[in-house]
Amino acid sequence: MMARPRLSPARLLLLGALLLFALFFLAPLYVMLSASLKSMDEIRNTSLLALPASPSLQAWATAWSAACTGTDCGGLKPFFLNSLLMVLPAVGISTSLGALNGYVLSKWRFRGSELLFALMLFGVFMPMQVVLLPMSQVLGWLGLASSVWGLILVHVLAGIPSTTLFFRNYYAGLPDELIKAATLDGASFWQIFRRIVLPLSAPILVVTLIWQFTNIWNDFLYGVVFSGADSKPITVGLNNLANTSSSVKEYNVDMAAAMIAGLPTLLVYALAGKYFVRGLTAGAVKG
Structure with missing residues (x-):
């Protein structure tokens, strides 16, 4: 069996930097997804980064078929x-x-x-x-x-x-x-x-x-x-x-x-x- 490569300090530093970059670029996606699963009351009363207490797809349903896009309210x-x-x-x-x-x-x-x-x-x-x-x-x-x-x-x-x-x-x-x-x-x-x-x-x-x-x-x-x-x-x-x-x-x-x-x-x-x-x-x- 081949020996597994050792995690040297330089390699750990590289992996840590890549992880930080990944978290930085994924943060907006997380905020969008989390906010879309919250109610407006929860958005007002909790942190932007907080997980939704009671996830709901109501906002998704509204955006899909009932949100107003100008004078029309048929959603996206x-x-x-x-x-x-x-x-x-x-x-x-x-x-x-x-x-x-x-x-x-x-x-x-x-x-x-x-x-x-x-x-x-x-x-x-x-x-x-x-x-x-x-x-x-x-x-x-x-x-x-x-x-x-x-x-x-x-x-x-x-x-x-x-x-x-x-x-x-x-x-x-x-x-x-x-x-x-x-x-x-x-x-x-x-x-x-x-x-x-x-x-x-x-x-x-x-x-x-x-x-x-x-x-x-x-x-x-x-x-x-x-x-x-x-x-x-x-x-x-x-x-x-x-x-x-x-x-x-x-x-x-x-x-x-x-x-x-x-x-x-x-x-x-x-x-x-x-x-x-x-x-x-x-x-x-x-x-």
Whole structure:
């Protein structure tokens, strides 16, 4: 049997520092969750860090279906559903197009492909505010303004540069001999992509899916600018709820609403976080 590594003072100090950092970053989450399970009387009369004496999901129920977000008091449910309708196709389409672009730009290079890739990289570093006005005009011309489909198109276009960068750098590390051998065997462009390249893409695929899901779900700017009354995403609904004035401010409802808005991304990282780290590590040594 292998001997267990001894905990030296330096290692104990490192573990202690990491634990302190973890507690520091998790403290806001703890406060939000704890406050969302308390009544307003308990919030007023106890410490912010105190555990709830009688945990209750009433604030969660109110935030989901009865909280006021402006003049409407239907809670966050419609906003949550709008975000689901937006994020699932947007993530799928932008990831698929990024994988295809990365495959072409790394393994089927053509004259001007490097220039095209360099131009696409401008989209990674371009401030989002720059595209608001031209994007509004394009959505108006297409008849997609103030709709969920318009938001899907915006996020697909905004995500293609990043997804292309991820896949292109990853595919650059795949042996060119695989492609050449498959071509000599008579495999077509699409057959090579489906049967050889995609099965090898699991690490970067997970990274891209999580990256796109997080960016699109948490986006506020595009949501508030391009959405209509019936297509606002969860981030806009949360902002409206928090800024809706009432005679008594219900902090427990606000905290529950924030937890509801952040729950999908928390679940994604909790369930697939280790695969995200592995994918980043795998991509770091490619090309």
